[in-house]
Amino acid sequence: MLKKLSIPVALIRVPVSRRRALNLDKVKDLAQNILANGQSTPIQIRTEGKGYILIEGYHRLEALRALGEENIDAYIVKARLH
Incomplete structure (x- = not known):
């Protein structure tokens, strides 16, 4: 199971x-949604x-950057070998 962490942007x-x-x-819409509801x-x-x-989550990352947030909730995943 993935563990949610707060990571510095x-x-x-x-x-x-x-x-x-x-x-x-999309970044603007997400930023407004995050202000209203959180990430x-x-x-x-x-x-x-x-x-x-x-x-994964480029638009969410940029929305939080636009809001001036210093941290973001993230899952750390391992890279897959193809």
Whole structure:
């Protein structure tokens, strides 16, 4: 079972390939929802050195950054070998 942790936003790196998929309208809507209801779904990250790499939840991460939040709820997952 995955354990939800509070992770500093500043330690999470977004892969370049994911950055192209950002929808600013979706970020704005999520930010408003998070203000009203809190973060309901943690993002997924994996460890890399002293930081983390984003796996899932780019829009949630950017919404919390836009709100000025310092921490985000996250699950740490292990990378899968293909």
